[in-house]
Amino acid sequence: LAEAGLGRLSRSSASRVCQELRDRYRAFCARSIAGTELLALFLDAVYLPTRPSGAKEGVLVAWGYDLNGKRVLLAVCLGQRERHEDWLELGRDLVRRGLPPPWLVATDGAPGLGRAVEELWPEAGRQRCTVHRLRNILAKLPKREDVRRRVQAAYWAALDNAASPQEAEAGLRALVAELGREYPSAAACLAEDLPALCVHLRYPLHLRRRLRSTNLLERSLGEVRRRVRVIGRFPGETSCLSLCWAVLDLVIAGARSLGLSELDQRELQRLRIERQIDQTKVALTA
Numbered sequence: 001l002a003e004a005g006l007g008r009l010s011r012s013s014a015s016r017v018c019q020e021l022r023d024r025y026r027a028f029c030a031r032s033i034a035g036t037e038l039l040a041l042f043l044d045a046v047y048l049p050t051r052p053s054g055a056k057e058g059v060l061v062a063w064g065y066d067l068n069g070k071r072v073l074l075a076v077c078l079g080q081r082e083r084h085e086d087w088l089e090l091g092r093d094l095v096r097r098g099l100p101p102p103w104l105v106a107t108d109g110a111p112g113l114g115r116a117v118e119e120l121w122p123e124a125g126r127q128r129c130t131v132h133r134l135r136n137i138l139a140k141l142p143k144r145e146d147v148r149r150r151v152q153a154a155y156w157a158a159l160d161n162a163a164s165p166q167e168a169e170a171g172l173r174a175l176v177a178e179l180g181r182e183y184p185s186a187a188a189c190l191a192e193d194l195p196a197l198c199v200h201l202r203y204p205l206h207l208r209r210r211l212r213s214t215n216l217l218e219r220s221l222g223e224v225r226r227r228v229r230v231i232g233r234f235p236g237e238t239s240c241l242s243l244c245w246a247v248l249d250l251v252i253a254g255a256r257s258l259g260l261s262e263l264d265q266r267e268l269q270r271l272r273i274e275r276q277i278d279q280t281k282v283a284l285t286a
Contacts, residue, residue: 018239025242028249029077034098036072038064039203039258039268041102041124043090043113044214045082046221049233050240057237058082059224059244060090063217064102065210067268069258074099076245078237084112091120103275104199106214108132114193123279128196130159131213133189140186151179151186159212165198172197204267207258220251 002008041064047056060079066072074094079086087110104125105117109132117126134155141148158171172194179187200212210216224247234240260268 018242021242021246022238025076025245028073028245029075030097032098033072033074033094035100036074036098037067037100038072038102039067039069040065040104040106040127040211041074042106042214042217043087043117044108044217044221045079045110046224046244048224048228048240048244050078050237052233052235058086059241060086061217061221061244061248062090062094063220063248063252065258069260069264071252071255071257073245073248073252076241076248078241082110082112084115087113087116088119091116095120103271104203104211106211108214109136109193123275125199125202126196127199127212128193129212129214130197130200131215133197137186137189140189141183151175154178155190159198159201162198162201165195165201168198168201169195202271204264206261207264210258216255220248223247223251 041062043060043062045058045060047058050057050059058079058081060075060077060082062075063071063073075090077090077093079090101121102124104127105121106127106129107113107117108129114126117124134152137151137155138148141151154175155172158175159168162168162171172190176187176191176194179190197212200208203211224244227243227247228234231243234243258264
């Protein structure tokens with residue numbers, strides 16, 4: 001502030017600013033989210049030095065797109081090591097605050113997270129991040145650029161050229177068979193939970209790339225890391241969480257919406273009817 005010609009910041013002013021941030025963060029954690037129906041929910045974590053000493057701990061983050069295409073920040077909380085119990089606690093808090101089941105939940109491959117999503121929202125489509133999965137596959141291939149480029153091109157072609165989840169699954173299974181002849185570890189990696197890579201293909205065409213990975217959430221968490229880098233270690237978890245929330249709130253408030261067209265809205269209405277029919281069938285069967 002002094003360098004910018006805005007004067008000096010007194011200790012009492014800094015204290016007031018920090019206290020207001022903490023009060024706003026507590027209000028954010030307690031607010032009702034009833035009626036916030038989500039087209040997609042994204043879950044991820046960032047590891048930060050939350051205390052003056054000790055290992056880094058996970059800060060779990062949940063945000064999503066509502067049915068108008070607007071981004072909504074839902075939760076920022078401590079998760080220690082991203083265990084199944086940590087994600088389950090976050091999800092139960094969202095349910096307690098009134099969040100209806102999301103249509104789609106996008107996650108990376110953390111096993112505890114996947115199990116928690118299935119337990120919390122069994123009716124939601126579970127989308128595995130396609131970017132994370134490709135990184136996992138490439139890590140099991142030789143360093144030869146020609147091989148890596150060929151596999152990467154075939155992987156995206158199977159997803160980009162498919163008109164339905166079934167068509168994408170068939171294309172990816174053909175790639176599994178091809179990889180299995182020379183690179184069985186990479187083939188096994190792609191084959192694991194393969195249908196979850198294709199769930200985004202149920203949705204309108206221009207939304208699919210936005211729904212098939214957690215990249216946008218990762219970029220937001222990158223902004224958190226940039227702010228934290230100059231701090232070093234936090235004095236405690238309250239300081240860490242309130243700063244993370246403040247940064248994410250700014251990033252998401254200034255982010256673009258999905259920009260849903262009239263055609264998209266009609267397509268989503270059709271999907272809503274299909275979901276209601278499927279849920280009725282499940283209820284009747286039960």
